[in-house]
Amino acid sequence: MTEAASRSPKPVVATFMSVEGAIPMLAPIPCYRFPEAAVGALARAVRYGAWQRTPAEKAPDCVDGVRRARVVLSEALSRGPGWLTASEAQDVLTCMGIAVVPSRGVTTEDGAVEVAGTLGYPVALKGLGP
Numbered sequence: 001m002t003e004a005a006s007r008s009p010k011p012v013v014a015t016f017m018s019v020e021g022a023i024p025m026l027a028p029i030p031c032y033r034f035p036e037a038a039v040g041a042l043a044r045a046v047r048y049g050a051w052q053r054t055p056a057e058k059a060p061d062c063v064d065g066v067r068r069a070r071v072v073l074s075e076a077l078s079r080g081p082g083w084l085t086a087s088e089a090q091d092v093l094t095c096m097g098i099a100v101v102p103s104r105g106v107t108t109e110d111g112a113v114e115v116a117g118t119l120g121y122p123v124a125l126k127g128l129g130p
Helices: 002-007 035-053 063-077 086-095 109-119
Strands: none
Touching: 063 086
16 A cells, blocks of 8 residues: 555545554555544645645835835834834834735724724724723
């Protein structure tokens, strides 16, 4: 079985429902106690193979973004040690080409309803404070 599996272009797994653990002579063939686990492993292998075949994306050119991020970070550091504000963190991520979910700061319930209508539903609320 191991010899045939080594020549196969397809993945090979084994299931032995009445045996405790993998049979040593089958190494390196993965052995599962239940067929469902074997099928799950094969499904993950298929997803991984599909991901491997997707073309690599070109890395974004971040030179201008780095300059803009440095401005944001310099201003934040001028306040002394501490956390970036939510908008500063979002600005830095955006500068570096990282997609972020649109957000807006509000201070009232009516403001939240108005912004939610502008952004579109569904929305999430996050409390901000020191």
